[in-house]
Amino acid sequence: MSEASDDDKAAMIHGLYALWMARNDTRDGKRIEEADSVARRVAALMDEWKRVRAREETSSRTTQHAIWEPPATGWLKANVDGATSRSGQDGGAGVVFRDELGAFRGAASVFLPGISQAETTELLACRRAVQMALQQDIPKLHVKTDCLVVARMLNEKERNLSTVGIIV
Known part of the structure; x- marks a missing residue:
């Protein structure tokens, strides 16, 4: 994968996304869906990606890119994310584990039927990360979420009495 060009990597990602x-x-x-239909979808996604990429290259606007920060030596970092469907009726959560060198150590995703609140999906992603760490005897885990509300909930010392408090 590291030897593949950016376009090849993008094609692989778009292919996996279309299959998903x-x-x-x-x-x-x-x-x-027929295979040729999936292939046409991949081609359309690639065209869109190239158009967006071309616009970004010509844009004079500067953007900040988040830089992944490794966990302390001996720890694993779980980057988590939760989201809701376009219809807002279902959710999903995912987690990716990496060590202090940035090496991939595992991942998971889960479909959350009937979960329509973004904060709840994010909390369930955090819970999944902790469950996996316990199952794999990982004693030192740093959970990273991009949801400020969830991060604050997890760092509170007092008991959370909100509707999602049972997850916290």
Whole structure:
């Protein structure tokens, strides 16, 4: 993967995304999508990606990019994220584990039917990270979330009495 060009990497990512979307459509009761239809979707995603990338290169606006910070030596870092579907009826959560060298140490994703609040999906992603760490006997875990509200909840010393307090 490290030897692949940026365009090749993008094609792989878009291909996996299109397959994932086809899988989700099938899971939601839609007819299994034909391979050529998935390939056309990948081509359309690639075209869109190239157009957006070209605009970004010509933009004079500066953007800040988040830089991944490794955990302390001997710790694993779990980057978590939760999201809701476009319809707002379901959610999903994911976690990626990396060590202090940035080496991939594991990942998971989970579909959350009926979960429609972004903070709840983010908290459930955090819980999944802790569950996996316990299952794999990982004693030192740094959980990183991009949701400030959730980060504050997790760092509070007092008991959380909100509707999501049981997750915290």
